[in-house]
Amino acid sequence: MRTLNEIPALREALDDFRRQGQRIALVATMGNLHQGHIALVETARRQADIVVATIFVNPMQFGPNEDLDAYPRTLADDQAKLTAAGCDLLFTPTTETVYPRGLASQTRIRVPEVSEGLCGGSRPGHFDGVATVVSMLFNLVQPDVACFGQKDYQQLAVIRRMVQDLHFPIEIIGVPTVRASDGLALSSRNGYLDDEQRATAPRLHQMLEALRDAMEDGEPPERALSMGREALAQAGFTPDYLELRATDLSPVTATTRDAVLLAAARLGPTRLIDNISLTLPR
């Protein structure tokens, strides 16, 4: 696997692949890779001849009081994992390469509606940062296909909408969430949890499973959601949101059948997110 950090070198390498008629897949990450990222690379590997991964801790998607400085940077370890997973090219630009004029002067992409509420409500500007950097990576890499995790359900919805609205000729593939054996969704932020918090963390997924089962059995959503918020608080979480939406994140109506339950909650300073799909009864 080659690692490049300059845009001209990246473009040159990609031009060579394209001249050979190779199909290119992109896996965009912020590094500190775990099995969830590796599942993205493995999916990409099955979809294309060339897999390009990127590692860039994107300052534009972090709020002023968030963990940009603390975010784990583990490049050598990540390179070994990507090589073992069959990645061909890794792009690791600096912040100056991505935002040469600085963040304040940077052109931004905003995806309305689907970016609002849920994580967009608690993290103002977060999805503008995600959409901006992902659109930039799409322009730089010009992949045929790009893989993103379903754990970040709203992020995936924002990217899908952006691709439609801006007519990017890129197929977006959502890859199922990879979980620890106790059900906790893998996340780079799980590393912030102490032992006690790590033991509590799977309760988030367990609560979502219990609510899914209850709602599929006919429990009225509002009642189930309020029970879920209470259960989270009792387990020691500070709930941020727990919401039921249609799969495109529009509000649930009387005719909605395919839905998704989405939750974000803090354990100490660590914010965890998760989601689960369900079918509402008629």
Ligand code: PAF
């Ligand atoms: O999901 C992530 O790791 C990031 O939000 C992404 C898509 C790489 C954009 O910085």
